[in-house]
Amino acid sequence: MSATTRHETTIEADPSLPTVTVTRDFAAPPERVFRAWTDPELIVRWLGPKDTPMRLQQWDARTGGSYRYTAERDGEVVASFYGSFHEVRPSLRLVQTFTFEGVPDGVSMDIISFDDLGGGRTRVTCLSVLESIEGRDAMLASGMETGVIEGYEALDELLAAG
Amino acid sequence: MSATTRHETTIEADPSLPTVTVTRDFAAPPERVFRAWTDPELIVRWLGPKDTPMRLQQWDARTGGSYRYTAERDGEVVASFYGSFHEVRPSLRLVQTFTFEGVPDGVSMDIISFDDLGGGRTRVTCLSVLESIEGRDAMLASGMETGVIEGYEALDELLAAG
Numbered sequence: 001m002s003a004t005t006r007h008e009t010t011i012e013a014d015p016s017l018p019t020v021t022v023t024r025d026f027a028a029p030p031e032r033v034f035r036a037w038t039d040p041e042l043i044v045r046w047l048g049p050k051d052t053p054m055r056l057q058q059w060d061a062r063t064g065g066s067y068r069y070t071a072e073r074d075g076e077v078v079a080s081f082y083g084s085f086h087e088v089r090p091s092l093r094l095v096q097t098f099t100f101e102g103v104p105d106g107v108s109m110d111i112i113s114f115d116d117l118g119g120g121r122t123r124v125t126c127l128s129v130l131e132s133i134e135g136r137d138a139m140l141a142s143g144m145e146t147g148v149i150e151g152y153e154a155l156d157e158l159l160a161a162g
Numbered sequence: 163m164s165a166t167t168r169h170e171t172t173i174e175a176d177p178s179l180p181t182v183t184v185t186r187d188f189a190a191p192p193e194r195v196f197r198a199w200t201d202p203e204l205i206v207r208w209l210g211p212k213d214t215p216m217r218l219q220q221w222d223a224r225t226g227g228s229y230r231y232t233a234e235r236d237g238e239v240v241a242s243f244y245g246s247f248h249e250v251r252p253s254l255r256l257v258q259t260f261t262f263e264g265v266p267d268g269v270s271m272d273i274i275s276f277d278d279l280g281g282g283r284t285r286v287t288c289l290s291v292l293e294s295i296e297g298r299d300a301m302l303a304s305g306m307e308t309g310v311i312e313g314y315e316a317l318d319e320l321l322a323a324g
Contacts, residue, residue, distance in 0.1 A: 016178060019293070064220070064228030064246060084226060084246035086259040086269060095269055097248040097259060107248060107257055109271040111293060131181070131273060131291050 007156065009149050018136040020144075022126040024152050028159040030114040033122045034091045036155055037061075037112065046154035049147040052078055063088045067096075083107075098128075100142075106135055169318065171311050180298040182306075184288040186314050190321040192253045192276040195284045198317055199223075199256060199274065208316035211309040214240055225250050229258075245269075260290075262304075268297055 010023040026033050036042045038061035044054050052071040059067045068082040079102060086095040086109075094112040108128045115123040130136045172185040188195050198204045200223035210216050214233040221229045230244040241264060248257040248271075256274040270290045277285040292298045 017180060017294075018291075058226070064230075064244070066226030066246070068226075082226070084228070084248045084259065086246045087261070093267075095259070097246065097257070097271065099249070107271065107273070109259065109269065109291065109293075111269070127293060129180075129271065129291055129293050131271075131289060132179075 009152055011145055011148065013136060013140055018130040018133045020128045020136060020140065022148055024124050025117065026122050026124060026155065026159055027120065028122060029120050030091045030116050030122045032159060033124060034114050036158060037094060038088065042158065046158050047151050050150045050154065061085055061088055106138070108139065171314055173307055173310065175298060175302055180292040180295045182290045182298060182302065184310055186286050187279065188284050188286060188317065188321055189282065190284060191282050192278050192284045194321060195286060196253045196276050198320060200250065204320065208320050209313050212312045212316065223247055223250055265300070268300070269293070270301065
């Protein structure tokens with residue numbers, strides 16, 4: 001599998017649990033993929049939809065740290081997000097919280113695992129846990145799919161560029 | 163209702179969701195109850211089982227802050243815990259993450275609401291969300307009930323003392 005292979009993004013919503021599981025393989029070893037998730041200079045180059053670049057106000061990717069960022073379109077802030085880094089376990093696992101400020105009472109806990117597939121490949125599994133099935137369904141209905149898929153495609157390119 | 167009335171602690175585990183809901187009334191207004199949950203000098207006076215006092219290594223109760231504490235018995239550390247304060251909304255709501263280091267992959271997200279019942283009374287509802295029903299059941303089986311009930315009784319006394 002080469003870096004130019006299109007990878008499939010799987011988004012699964014458990015019918016009976018308030019969770020979403022996103023699974024995606026990347027053509028780079030866990031250390032590099034993990035770094036793209038935690039380094040403030042790299043995360044801004046791929047996360048989220050293509051037409052709304054993110055701008056970091058705060059990004060402290062260590063256990064007990066926190067983050068805040070905005071998404072901008074044509075130079076205007078269209079959305080703000082914040083959360084905490086509950087756990088940063090290098091090259092293996094991230095546990096983060098996440099709130100979109102447009103839904104101030106909404107919050108998800110995201111458990112992101114980086115599994116070494118060998119041969120310079122990594123499977124990233126992001127399990128988002130919400131407080132209710134309704135909250136989960138609202139998150140799915142918000143159009144997260146486009147942002148996830150476009151972001152992961154940008155990450156493919158970033159990883160291929162080295 | 164006076165501060166000396168015994169209050170009932172309700173612990174509910176949803177059969178179909180990976181959640182635990184603990185509900186408890188306190189004989190003090192939300193501002194005071196919230197402060198007992200966030201002030202480092204107060205939290206150590208009530209949280210957890212009576213025979214294992216807690217010692218804070220870190221306690222930064224603001225949105226984006228974090229905490230770490232140990233439980234000690236006869237001067238020896240018997241358990242360690244850490245987490246983040248995702249959101250601190252004064253007198254209304256706390257969203258925290260929580261890991262018992264004895265189960266390093268276990269994590270819960272706790273959404274704590276402080277509802278003003280009037281007449282100087284507050285209902286505290288703590289919704290813990292875990293990633294799986296199995297994780298939730300393990301938390302219940304760990305004996306959390308004793309710690310919650312004894313802690314809340316200590317908090318009653320703290321609030322009654324003013």
